[in-house]
Amino acid sequence: MAAKSKHYGDIAIWIEEVIDSCNHPLQEITARKLIRNFGKQLDRLNMDVHLRYSIIRPLELKLENKRWDRIEKRIK
Numbered sequence: 001m002a003a004k005s006k007h008y009g010d011i012a013i014w015i016e017e018v019i020d021s022c023n024h025p026l027q028e029i030t031a032r033k034l035i036r037n038f039g040k041q042l043d044r045l046n047m048d049v050h051l052r053y054s055i056i057r058p059l060e061l062k063l064e065n066k067r068w069d070r071i072e073k074r075i076k
Contacts, residue, residue, distance in 0.1 A: 008045075011038060012055055019063050028067055035059045 005011075015034050022028050035056060042052045 008038075008042060008047075008055065012059060015059055016062060019059065019066055022063075022066055025067075025070075028063060028070075031063055035063065 015031070015038060018034060019031050022031055038059075039052065039056045042055065
């Protein structure tokens with residue numbers, strides 16, 4: 001699976017799809033690395049901090065929610 005273009009909006013959508021497909025903790029670790037590397041790439045583009053945050057933070061929250069949902073299902 002790969003992003004369809006190099007536009008940061010398309011890459012963010014692709015990372016969301018990766019997060020949605022995570023079924024295992026190791027996949028979540030890989031998704032977290034994707035988010036971190038994407039953030040570094042945005043930094044290299046000298047993107048405004050607030051814009052960068054508005055792109056990266058929702059991805060981080062989506063991954064965290066996915067993680068806690070998986071943990072809750074395991075507990076029940």
